[in-house]
Amino acid sequence: MKETIQTAEILCVGTELLLGDIVNTNAAYLSRRLAELGICVYHQSVVGDSPERLTDALALALSRADLVITSGGLGPTYDDLTRETVAAAFGLPLELDGAVLEDIRTYFTRMGRVMTDNNSRQAMVPRGARVLKNDQGTAPGLIVTDETRSKTVVLLPGPPRELEPMFDTRVVPYLRERTDCVLFSLNVHIFGMGESTVESHLHDLMTEGKNPTVAPYCKAGEVRLRVTAQAENEEAAREMCQQALAHIMESEVGAHVYAVVPSSEGEATLEGVLIRELCHRGRTVATAESCTGGLIAKRLTDISGSSAAVKGGFVTYTNEMKTNLLGVSPDTLEKYTEYSEQVAAEMARGARLATGADIAVSTTGIAGPGGGTEDCPVGTVFIGISTEAGERTVRLNLSPQRSRDYVRTLAASHALSLARHALLAL
Amino acid sequence: MKETIQTAEILCVGTELLLGDIVNTNAAYLSRRLAELGICVYHQSVVGDSPERLTDALALALSRADLVITSGGLGPTYDDLTRETVAAAFGLPLELDGAVLEDIRTYFTRMGRVMTDNNSRQAMVPRGARVLKNDQGTAPGLIVTDETRSKTVVLLPGPPRELEPMFDTRVVPYLRERTDCVLFSLNVHIFGMGESTVESHLHDLMTEGKNPTVAPYCKAGEVRLRVTAQAENEEAAREMCQQALAHIMESEVGAHVYAVVPSSEGEATLEGVLIRELCHRGRTVATAESCTGGLIAKRLTDISGSSAAVKGGFVTYTNEMKTNLLGVSPDTLEKYTEYSEQVAAEMARGARLATGADIAVSTTGIAGPGGGTEDCPVGTVFIGISTEAGERTVRLNLSPQRSRDYVRTLAASHALSLARHALLAL
Numbered sequence: 001m002k003e004t005i006q007t008a009e010i011l012c013v014g015t016e017l018l019l020g021d022i023v024n025t026n027a028a029y030l031s032r033r034l035a036e037l038g039i040c041v042y043h044q045s046v047v048g049d050s051p052e053r054l055t056d057a058l059a060l061a062l063s064r065a066d067l068v069i070t071s072g073g074l075g076p077t078y079d080d081l082t083r084e085t086v087a088a089a090f091g092l093p094l095e096l097d098g099a100v101l102e103d104i105r106t107y108f109t110r111m112g113r114v115m116t117d118n119n120s121r122q123a124m125v126p127r128g129a130r131v132l133k134n135d136q137g138t139a140p141g142l143i144v145t146d147e148t149r150s151k152t153v154v155l156l157p158g159p160p161r162e163l164e165p166m167f168d169t170r171v172v173p174y175l176r177e178r179t180d181c182v183l184f185s186l187n188v189h190i191f192g193m194g195e196s197t198v199e200s201h202l203h204d205l206m207t208e209g210k211n212p213t214v215a216p217y218c219k220a221g222e223v224r225l226r227v228t229a230q231a232e233n234e235e236a237a238r239e240m241c242q243q244a245l246a247h248i249m250e251s252e253v254g255a256h257v258y259a260v261v262p263s264s265e266g267e268a269t270l271e272g273v274l275i276r277e278l279c280h281r282g283r284t285v286a287t288a289e290s291c292t293g294g295l296i297a298k299r300l301t302d303i304s305g306s307s308a309a310v311k312g313g314f315v316t317y318t319n320e321m322k323t324n325l326l327g328v329s330p331d332t333l334e335k336y337t338e339y340s341e342q343v344a345a346e347m348a349r350g351a352r353l354a355t356g357a358d359i360a361v362s363t364t365g366i367a368g369p370g371g372g373t374e375d376c377p378v379g380t381v382f383i384g385i386s387t388e389a390g391e392r393t394v395r396l397n398l399s400p401q402r403s404r405d406y407v408r409t410l411a412a413s414h415a416l417s418l419a420r421h422a423l424l425a426l
Numbered sequence: 427m428k429e430t431i432q433t434a435e436i437l438c439v440g441t442e443l444l445l446g447d448i449v450n451t452n453a454a455y456l457s458r459r460l461a462e463l464g465i466c467v468y469h470q471s472v473v474g475d476s477p478e479r480l481t482d483a484l485a486l487a488l489s490r491a492d493l494v495i496t497s498g499g500l501g502p503t504y505d506d507l508t509r510e511t512v513a514a515a516f517g518l519p520l521e522l523d524g525a526v527l528e529d530i531r532t533y534f535t536r537m538g539r540v541m542t543d544n545n546s547r548q549a550m551v552p553r554g555a556r557v558l559k560n561d562q563g564t565a566p567g568l569i570v571t572d573e574t575r576s577k578t579v580v581l582l583p584g585p586p587r588e589l590e591p592m593f594d595t596r597v598v599p600y601l602r603e604r605t606d607c608v609l610f611s612l613n614v615h616i617f618g619m620g621e622s623t624v625e626s627h628l629h630d631l632m633t634e635g636k637n638p639t640v641a642p643y644c645k646a647g648e649v650r651l652r653v654t655a656q657a658e659n660e661e662a663a664r665e666m667c668q669q670a671l672a673h674i675m676e677s678e679v680g681a682h683v684y685a686v687v688p689s690s691e692g693e694a695t696l697e698g699v700l701i702r703e704l705c706h707r708g709r710t711v712a713t714a715e716s717c718t719g720g721l722i723a724k725r726l727t728d729i730s731g732s733s734a735a736v737k738g739g740f741v742t743y744t745n746e747m748k749t750n751l752l753g754v755s756p757d758t759l760e761k762y763t764e765y766s767e768q769v770a771a772e773m774a775r776g777a778r779l780a781t782g783a784d785i786a787v788s789t790t791g792i793a794g795p796g797g798g799t800e801d802c803p804v805g806t807v808f809i810g811i812s813t814e815a816g817e818r819t820v821r822l823n824l825s826p827q828r829s830r831d832y833v834r835t836l837a838a839s840h841a842l843s844l845a846r847h848a849l850l851a852l
Contacts, residue, residue, distance in 0.1 A: 017454070017470065018457055019461050019467075020457030022454065027472070029446060044450075045470065047469060050468070053469070060486075195501075196502055196542040196545060206504075217442050226442075294727060296720070297724075300719070301721075301743070301834075306743075311744065313739075314739070315727070315739030315740070315741075324780070397537070398537070403562060
């Protein structure tokens with residue numbers, strides 16, 4: 001019977017990571033995939049191209065986990081040491097693998113390049129190791145197992161372009177035969193309620209729930225709850241998540257949930273949900289942006305297929321443009337200033353009439369860092385929504401301490417959320 | 427005399443990192459900054475929100491390095507444990523800091539939100555610790571020092587938006603007093619020449635230079651060269667960097683350099699340089715965007731002070747809007763289709779005339795993933811530039827293999843670069 005793998009560690013090797021020259025996307029990629037397989041990751045580590053530090057880090061990782069996955073250090077040059085270090089840790093000799101050497105030769109021929117001598121190092125394989133073919137490069141991956149200690153090390157090449165397909169096509173099937181449960185996660189996307197308020201409404205579920213767990217993540221003014229259940233099969237895990245979800249939806253948090261997505265399908269965004277619902281209903285949207293300066297239009301058109309739902313947009317930074325392009329009355333600008341609900345309403349109405357869209361959203365306010373007044377400090381933003389039913393406006397008081405980027409992002413998110421509510425009310 | 431800090435470790439705390447939900451950009455950011463200070467990083471680690479594992483990881487890191495920098499786990503919720511764990515490791519009691527509590531209260535008042543009780547946890551400070559004000563959120567950072575062991579832990583909040591400015595403005599000055607040499611770096615920003623071409627022109631400088639070093643970084647179609655010199659004082663290091671820069675500017679790379687910035691001043695952007703030069707010359711710009719959908723306007727208005735230079739912008743996804751808002755002739759659309767140099771030229775001209783700007787830029791093309799044709803595969807983008815001297819256009823053939831996001835970003839960057847060249851020629 002095969003041993004079951006329950007815990008794993010990720011050990012990335014490379015001085016370029018320690019210098020901050022590259023961001024460690026491999027650790028995130030491998031962690032996400034392992035979570036989907038129900039294998040727990042409690043540690044990720046990075047060491048440089050030093051044999052002593054790599055030996056120590058490997059020993060520590062093997063003392064804590066059933067499985068260690070390394071990335072990097074399999075190349076042909078003198079500072080690529082992972083293969084040798086793992087073989088030494090397991091007391092295995094390295095042997096030249098003729099089939100691997102032939103693969104490397106073929107690769108060079110196909111690329112029209114000459115194979116330098118140092119490349120043959122990549123054909124050295126610890127005795128008894130399983131070789132993982134590299135479809136995207138020369139260095140093969142390796143699976144090395146110590147049956148007596150029930151420990152496994154998977155060695156993968158560093159470049160994500162090589163690591164990711166190798167892991168998906170060759171390592172996942174290997175691991176799937178050695179796990180005995182399944183994890184399933186739902187991402188619950190919330191807008192318009194802060195993290196601490198969400199937690200106060202769902203305190204028991206978040207602190208006492210063990211299976212499923214409910215964990216909060218914050219990102220640019222949004223809160224996401226990750227609901228994760230562990231069970232014997234996906235159906236059972238999915239059902240457990242649905243029960244926790246029902247609890248969330250019945251609480252006061254429910255009214256602020258704008259999307260629920262299985263984590264295997266990625267993440268939702270306010271703009272993605274709005275575009276999908278616009279397309280579904282055959283409706284269109286337009287934008288009239290002052291302080292967000294094109295950000296709302298940019299986010300809407302980030303979404304593939306948005307051309308069916310986005311009629312058009314205006315960026316009107318100056319009063320002159322608000323009047324010339326959107327028909328905002330000079331009297332309104334004079335009487336209320338450009339930072340006012342009245343101007344936001346006229347901007348939205350103007351954009352809707354000029355484009356013929358079903359819904360138009362507008363923003364006018366002070367993103368900072370300069371330009372604040374006593375009545376309108378930095379972070380004050382007026383949002384307008386116009387539909388055939390008329391206009392409504394909202395005043396946001398975002399923190400003047402926040403960055404320009406934050407104020408603009410939050411203002412755009414509120415505008416997208418309000419547009420969605422207006423759509424649902426049409 | 428203060429102790430000198432020579433080695434550091436980075437310890438990131440967060441279950442979301444171990445689940446692969448987010449990529450660890452903090453580790454890369456902190457590593458890069460520490461390298462600039464001449465502080466060596468030999469290990470990066472990630473642990474979850476578990477007090478036992480965090481305690482062990484912290485003890486291990488402190489046994490190996492003079493300085494440990496943590497990120498994450500400083501928030502208000504039950505699973506934020508870094509503050510408590512570090513205080514316990516140093517044998518220090520946590521005490522309520524009245525000034526910090528007042529800052530948090532003020533923050534909530536300003537945001538118009540109610541402060542929940544759990545937020546006061548963030549005002550608990552290990553006795554004797556130095557508090558680092560958080561300009562972007564509620565959780566302050568902390569510097570905790572054990573003088574007898576000559577060990578320091580710096581605790582930073584997890585969100586990069588909070589961590590990065592806190593590190594730059596409050597931790598760097600602290601560390602600079604505790605290192606014994608000076609590094610000075612220049613960022614040389616290049617647009618319009620690929621990395622391998624840049625390297626072929628500057629091969630000797632990049633491979634053989636030891637002090638200063640010249641290292642390339644690629645980002646969204648741009649190449650940045652980082653020139654770093656080490657010396658006894660800043661003046662000497664700066665002079666060494668200037669000599670390498672002279673070498674770069676005399677090569678063929680020089681014509682593609684759009685900005686040179688000391689790394690302490692951050693990074694330049696195409697939009698930032700364009701806005702600065704527009705303001706300097708008292709000129710204005712307008713945009714007419716189809717496939718970039720507001721991205722150019724968004725990037726221009728990312729820049730504080732851009733209101734003096736950005737006249738206005740249009741997002742015209744449909745042919746109807748190109749005609750109604752920008753005056754593109756239906757005949758041109760019929761004869762050449764919307765993906766053509768002719769339409770790009772008329773869009774730019776229309777935007778310039780409608781807004782009265784000195785320069786207008788336009789984009790029309792296919793960002794993908796769908797919609798490509800044989801003549802115009804995905805990645806084909808036409809850019810138009812209009813000034814009083816007339817219109818000119820450029821056709822970009824970006825790789826159809828690239829993502830929608832990449833095509834839009836590159837198209838916007840080319841448009842910004844062309845607008846800058848048009849400005850310099852006015």
